[in-house]
Amino acid sequence: MLRTLDIRDMLIIERLELDFRSGLNVLTGETGAGKSILLDALGFVLGWRGRAELVRKGADQGEVTAVFDLPQEHPARQVLREAGIPAGDELILRRVNAADGRKTAWINDRRASGEVLRAVSATLVELHGQQDDGGLLNARGHRALLDAFAGHDDLLAAARAAWAARGATARRLAAAQAALAAIKGEEEFLRHAVSELDTLDPQPGEEATLDAQRRLMQGAEKIRQDVARALQALGPEGAEGAMRDADRWLQGAADRAEGRLDAPLGALDRALIELGEAAQGVETALDALSFDPRALEACEERLFAIRALARKHGVLPDDLGGFAEELRARLAALDAGEGDIARLEADMAAAEKAYAQAAARLSEARQASAGRLDAAMAAELAPLKLERAVFETQIAPGEAGPEGGDAVAFTVATNPGAPAGPLNKIASGGELSRFLLALKVVLARGADAVTLIFDEIDRGVGGATADAVGRRLARLSETAQVLVVTHSPQVAARGNHHFRVQKSVSDGMTTSEVVALAVDQRRDEIARMIAGAEVTDAARAAAEALLAG
Structure with missing residues (x-):
């Protein structure tokens, strides 16, 4: 207020x-x-x-x-x-x-x-008058005015909810279709890449292991001859044979040396033991350095294949397994996408149907309310000396939206048989003012804000x-x-x-x-409005009669 x-x-x-x-x-x-x-x-x-x-x-x-x-x-x-x-x-x-x-x-x-x-x-504030083109004369607001008159808030709420559900479903369907289209564009790549990765089946840490094996095999050929010569020098034809000859000779002389050879013989025994361990270790190393040239070739082929696939996909060799899982998930989404689209299309059809039903119920209620509004307007127009005028609420199909798909317009024909048209196009200035007043009275509902x-x-x-x-x-x-x-x-x-x-x-x-x-001043002002410049007793009496009701 x-x-x-x-x-x-x-x-x-x-x-x-x-x-x-x-x-x-x-x-x-x-x-x-x-x-x-x-x-x-x-x-x-x-x-x-x-x-x-x-x-x-x-x-x-x-x-x-x-x-x-x-x-x-x-x-x-x-x-x-x-x-x-x-x-x-x-x-x-x-x-x-x-x-x-x-x-x-x-x-x-x-x-x-x-x-x-x-x-x-x-x-x-609402301003109503002969230039009321932003209020009751604005056809864009007539549907809301009819709905306020009808009071079918529950139907409006249902239509808005159905429209919102329809929009949400449409957005999910569009997103799923776009995602499926994007994946379909790379389907050939995905299937080929997954096949490559599944065939190679790279394991975490495998690239480092293969690299170490390759280096070992590449270096083995160079050192194996030296290790073999060393083993020969340590064996029976080399140091071991010479030490055993020395031990046999010393053993034969020990009885006559009166204990002087006991310590050397003990040391020689220990040396023979250590020499045997050394020879065994060298022999083990020599066995390890023995390899099939085809094994080196196979190792290199797999190592190079892993590295090439990593470069191709722009990931680290150890990440190829995780990358393969990502590609498999995208393929699974592609394979499941058609089913998702079908389900969403069914949901969309159901949402469309639900909205159409809600909009139809709202439209039926508006049709009924339009008749009541027109009857109420007819009752208001007669006392305003517009009894020959015909007020009609026209409802036609319009653009679908959250409040249904009806286009509502208030029209009037000022004389029987005359074509109906918008209020501000058909009614004269004085008639228009009375139409607007009647419409506002009919549309008023409870305390106005x-x-x-x-x-x-x-x-x-x-x-x-x-x-x-x-x-x-x-x-x-x-x-x-x-x-x-x-x-x-x-x-x-x-x-x-x-x-x-x-x-x-x-x-x-x-x-x-x-x-x-004040009260007496009101009487004089109304008397002036009745009589003009010169206020008479008769005008005052008429003013008092008007004020009395």
Whole structure:
């Protein structure tokens, strides 16, 4: 609810502070007094497009501040959260227009862009009038208005959920198809590479082992002859034979040497033992150095094959086994991909069917609700002297989306037999205002989160029709704050709060001000609206009758 509006140095307003309340707030005044300027100032602080030149002549800047009550569940809070602006129990909008044209806005003392300002204001205020092309006349919003009237929130929720499930399934199917297509492009490579790797079957550490074996076999041929000669020199034809001859000769002489050869013979025995161990070790080494040349060739072939395959795939030889597992997994995905695609396609068909059913149920409900809306509009139009007009909610196939696939448009034919068309194309100015009022009354449902502003919506009507307009505005104000700019005494008399806009000239400067009227002042203002410049007793009596109800 709009609580206060503070205007400084805007057009012909020098300083003006207004306190609005719940219910029906009416603003009256003579033509040219500044009622439209008041709405221009409000539109400025709300970020609406309007006049280019707003700063009062001679002032450095103009400024407008609007204060709104902000209930806990108000939709403006979501906009503020997304913009990172703190929200309390009240919302303060302030906007400054410098004389050079620069405009700056604040929301709760935080600088705000025009985009954020307009997003917030869209949740706070609705303007209805003969130029209401952004509100009820905007066909893009008619489907949402019909849904709000119908109250089938459960069907809408089901359609949105089915649409979301359909989209999620479509994304999974597309991802699976793309992945399968990518793998299929390398299927030949995968199968050949896996075959190569499976045939070779390289093992971790094998490359190092083969390399060591190769080096050993390559070096064995060079040292084997020396080792064989050394073994021969140590054997019976060499050192061992000579030492055994020496032992035999010493043994024969020991009996006559009276113990002098015992120690040499012991040392010789020990030397023979050590010599035997040395010869055995050399013989073992010689056996190890013996190899089949074909074994070297086989070792080299496998070593080179492992190294070549590692280079081919850009991995280390020891990583070939893990790389083979990766390729096998991709092949398994390829082989399983067709089955996954088939399952996802079945899921997609089921999701499409579920969405189509949800959209069909929603469409059926809209068709039924459209009939109820048209009947309710017919009942509202008759008292507004539009009984010959035919209001029709047209529903046609549209683009599928989260809220179904219906295109909804409100149309009207002002005379029987005349073709129906959009409200703003068919209805005249006065008719259009009454259509919009009737539509707003019919669509109102519970407490409204926005302040409703009607700008001379009663233009061109009077008498019983104006009274019908006033009654409907009063009905709207029972659940929402309503501001109406009016020239109709019948409408003004229905107000809960009455403000008079008046203009004065001082020192050659014209200014506009707004006065909150007491009960007796209301009577005189309504009498002026009835009688004109000269207020008569009869006009006052008529005003009292209107105020009495």
